[in-house]
Amino acid sequence: MSNTGRGLHGHVLDTLGPEITAGAYPPGSVLRTDELAQRFEVSRSVMREAVRVLESMHLVESRRRVGVTVRPACDWNVYDPQVIRWRLAGAxxxxxxxxxxxxxxxxxxxxxxxxxxxxxxxxxxxxxxxxxxxxxxxxxxxxxxxxxxxxxxxxxxxxxxxxxxxxxxxxxxxxxxxxxxxxxxxxxxxxxxxxxxxxxxxxxxxxxxxxxxxxxxxxxxxxxxxxxxxxxx
Amino acid sequence: MSNTGRGLHGHVLDTLGPEITAGAYPPGSVLRTDELAQRFEVSRSVMREAVRVLESMHLVESRRRVGVTVRPACDWNVYDPQVIRWRLAGAxxxxxxxxxxxxxxxxxxxxxxxxxxxxxxxxxxxxxxxxxxxxxxxxxxxxxxxxxxxxxxxxxxxxxxxxxxxxxxxxxxxxxxxxxxxxxxxxxxxxxxxxxxxxxxxxxxxxxxxxxxxxxxxxxxxxxxxxxxxxxx
DNA sequence: GTGACGAATAAGTCTGACCTTTGGTTCCGG
DNA sequence: CCGGAACCAAAGGTCAGACTTATTCGTCAC
The missing domain is CATH 1.20.120.530 (GntR ligand-binding domain-like)
Known part of the structure; x- marks a missing residue:
């Protein structure tokens, strides 16, 4: 069923995307790339690719010395079919x-x-x-x-x-x-x-x-x- | 003016995105990650991140043993503000x-x-x-x-x-x-x-x-x- | 012709190193 | 007590190289 399923970074997105769109992390929360990589048991390269995709959906913003910060819902690309699917799966x-x-x-x-x-x-x-x-x-x-x-x-x-x-x-x-x-x-x-x-x-x-x-x-x-x-x- | 300007992968997108949306590569064209990395003088990691973003916009599809294939215009995420900007800048x-x-x-x-x-x-x-x-x-x-x-x-x-x-x-x-x-x-x-x-x-x-x-x-x-x-x- | 096998290929993944930016901290002087 | 300058450390950003894996294509036997 997962559309993103291609590759490891897709698996990460399948979990992290729904979490973010469900509001599991309040706007402004910071996620560390390294920690995420450990959590999903993938290399930083893969994790970075996932973050880049989330960034292109305006779900998060990656800044040096800070980390990956979750953006408020009003910034999200709610027309992205992927985001729509994630939101529809949520609460x-x-x-x-x-x-x-x-x-x-x-x-x-x-x-x-x-x-x-x-x-x-x-x-x-x-x-x-x-x-x-x-x-x-x-x-x-x-x-x-x-x-x-x-x-x-x-x-x-x-x-x-x-x-x-x-x-x-x-x-x-x-x-x-x-x-x-x-x-x-x-x-x-x-x-x-x-x-x-x-x-x-x-x-x-x-x-x-x-x-x-x-x-x-x-x-x-x-x-x-x-x-x-x-x-x- | 470039909105994506953050990081090297953003620079790649600023060039490659408009090219694709302008129809520079006919649907089905294949681009090789390595060649693109050489062309833009960036590492494969950076190029891969750029490709992942283009993939999330449904502009291209990356498949093993084949390469990065350009998708037909009807598949593009035309509601992505970035894609809109690229298309508006085109012909x-x-x-x-x-x-x-x-x-x-x-x-x-x-x-x-x-x-x-x-x-x-x-x-x-x-x-x-x-x-x-x-x-x-x-x-x-x-x-x-x-x-x-x-x-x-x-x-x-x-x-x-x-x-x-x-x-x-x-x-x-x-x-x-x-x-x-x-x-x-x-x-x-x-x-x-x-x-x-x-x-x-x-x-x-x-x-x-x-x-x-x-x-x-x-x-x-x-x-x-x-x-x-x-x-x- | 057709099916199976094998080789070539390009993406996928991982690792470890080093660079760059930047927020915080400290320390000094006013 | 406060303000600014210098410093430091943390986290992402970039790179190079080696290895893995899936997929296509060609070949060969049947």
Missing amino acids: DRPRQLRSLTVLRSAVEPVAAGLAARNATAEQCAELTECALGMVANSRGGQLEGYLFHDVAFHRVILTASGNDMFARLGDVVAEVLAGRTHHDVMFDDPDPAAVTLHVQVAEAVRERDAARAEELTREITVGALQELDILAP | DRPRQLRSLTVLRSAVEPVAAGLAARNATAEQCAELTECALGMVANSRGGQLEGYLFHDVAFHRVILTASGNDMFARLGDVVAEVLAGRTHHDVMFDDPDPAAVTLHVQVAEAVRERDAARAEELTREITVGALQELDILAP
Whole structure:
């Protein structure tokens, strides 16, 4: 499951990253490279590489004569997929999930509108196929099948928008949807209204109706937010 | 100006990062760590740290017996502020600026709506102050002063939204606004309509009028998009 | 043709040495 | 008692070299 798993420094990150994002070390805490190297039983070279990566994520700052200081959460590169994964694995998972869903509610409607203008015929077909897949898996507790098509659907929308920045949020949406299905209490079958909305979005995009695609997608994300409100305070 | 400038590995990144994001090496190209170390006249350790950072940005992938292979642009972590800066410095700057402005047009209105609900009294005051600063610098070619207050204004909005993900886009907006002022042809004085809109947004937030704040901000971002359309095809 | 074996290769890892910066401490003089 | 200059030690930064390991590619036998 660990994505970083490549090499020893990846193993270090898999442990240290989640610890930091979970707030195990208050901002300003200092970690010594040597001590970390001992703790993880790796050489300083490997430890240094790990620190460099954490530094590039703005999770820590390395200064001479001081050590590796943990930065406050407001400095973190929270759009780094790795950081997102670490934070979602941590304690304040609900809060994080909410932040991400709000982001979705801002981005996806606009992306859908753009997709209605820019989607290729092939992308329209994919979209329809995904929507149909969602319908087919919407009853009888086929959660995994539903999730698969749901993720694919939103990925296509974001990619078809033709915007680099939107397209790259596909992974984020995937994490959010997967989290909702796997961790949170999800009703045995998805909301039928949501399924219908997805089908209608696919229609709207196919018919190049940008305004309708945008509005329908807004309804989907509003629904997702309400679902969170029901589950979490 | 180089943000990475810390240490030798930072210097390597300052050169190699822009090269890769500029597309100097086609996707799939292989770079050898040893050769790179020779080219930059650094030790392998330093070069390895630089590669690890590039790897964490998904710009390259390091595999045994193969080398460091450059990944296609669709894999890059385009939300990494460093990557954004590198791309904005490159040749397809206009295209990148447009992507970012579209992102702004999706996020900022929603953020403004949330800010109207969540902003503290202090944040409301800051907002008004920024808007007034923009007014004061809106005539007579005081572009730098205007830019300063403009950036501050949008930062406060994004922060006041209370959403982690939105707040972190402050840097992105800053880069976009700075780019518009410094590189692109900007009229000697900013659009008076835009200035007025900012003042009105500050008002709406102060009065807790979320819908109005959102709509007004939408007008601001639409204006920013149109401005891009005029300058670039 | 196809599968297995072996050699070449480039990254991965470790070690130990030395350099550089910098925060703290001490000591002197005002 | 306070302030600044000189000093020292701690921690990261850099380097060179040796060794390990995984992976690809070529070869050879079947």
